[in-house]
Amino acid sequence: MTTDEVKALIEKAMNTQEVKVTGDGSMFDVLVVSKQFEGLTPVKKQQLVYATVNPQITSGDIHALTIKAYTPAEWLTASKLQIG
Numbered sequence: 001m002t003t004d005e006v007k008a009l010i011e012k013a014m015n016t017q018e019v020k021v022t023g024d025g026s027m028f029d030v031l032v033v034s035k036q037f038e039g040l041t042p043v044k045k046q047q048l049v050y051a052t053v054n055p056q057i058t059s060g061d062i063h064a065l066t067i068k069a070y071t072p073a074e075w076l077t078a079s080k081l082q083i084g
Helices: 003-013 042-059 072-080
Strands: 018-024 027-033 064-070
Touching: 003 018, 003 027, 003 042, 042 064, 064 072
Parallel strands: 027 064
Antiparallel strands: 018 027
16 A cells, blocks of 8 residues: 555545655554544544554555544644654
């Protein structure tokens, strides 16, 4: 899979403000900013993102996915601190 394909899957399934995907082959790092994460624990945020690519994980197209998930407010703070 390509980074663009992974990004498209996430953007199609979620209401996102920002999605960045790096990596290649079957190992990707994903940064997702979404209002859908508001009020959720870090684990629940990751579960939402994993659900968008679960068929690709199950098929082996994606072997590893590292997720950084932020609400818009969290991302504003993190980006000011240059985290992410």
